[in-house]
Amino acid sequence: MSTALRRTIFLVLLLIAWEAGYRIFDWGWKFPSVSQTLQAFYDGIVHGELLQAAGASMLRLLISFALSLAIGTTLGFLFARYRLLDDTLGFLVVSLQTIPSIAWLPFAIIWFGLNETSVIFITTLGATWTMALASRTGIKNIPPIYLRAAQTMGTGNGFNLFLQVMIPAAFPHLINGVRTAWAFAWRALVAGELIAKGAGLGQLLQDGRNLGDTSLMLCIVIIIAVLGTVSDHFCFKKLEDKVLERYGLAGSKS
Secondary structure (H helix, E strand, O other), X not given: OOHHHHHHHHHHHHHHXXXXXXXXXXXXXXXXXXXHHHHHHHHHHHHOHHHHHHHXXXXXXXXXXXXXXXXXXXXXXXXXXXXXXXXXXXXXXXXXXXXXXXXXXXXXXXXXXXXXXXXXXXXXXXXXXXXXXHHHHHHHOOOHHHHHHHHHOOOOOOHHHHHHHHHHHOHHHHHHHHHHHHHHHHHHHHHHHHHOOOOOHHHHHHHHHHHOOHHHHHHHHHHHHHHHHHHHHHHHHHHHHHHHHHOOOHHHOO
């Protein structure tokens, strides 16, 4: 039996159990049935609310994620290459990673106002520290012989060494960091949108809570889960497979 078929059967059984639980235990408005959730999906798509909210959230997420990748990878490289930075700023980053990014939202509102910039700021924070530590670990674990061999062949110590040797050699750690950072960014984004103004999945989730519309709330949760899973499987996993194969590191996959 193929993996796709097994997953399809599992989802069908899950839907049956969900609908049966709704009818047997009489959940009422506290948790929607399958039909109520599908109706909420239909209404949200027809009226455009779900599509508009998903589009706005994805735009914020992509901007924040790009910033976090650039900042985090640069920080990780600096920590791996310079002991002083690793012992000082690197230690601070480890501490910052333990702080939920939503804790910075009050500061963001004071600094930037209740707007897009605040949401992008805390979403970027949610992924940056994870990416910094992952890239630091990946670069630190590069066998020194790789670097010496590259330098012997004329790569030098600058950007070419970083791009042609360090990034490919550290890729197994980097891709794990990217996937984790993506999940953290989603969490920070939705948390920020619960409070900030404007269209977005988090704001729509808040609207559903205010109205007691649990079917709408569940739709948002499902959309977030689907978007996260699809992007990880069709983007990050595909990228991982291609790059590992390209650089002969396929045996490094777990």
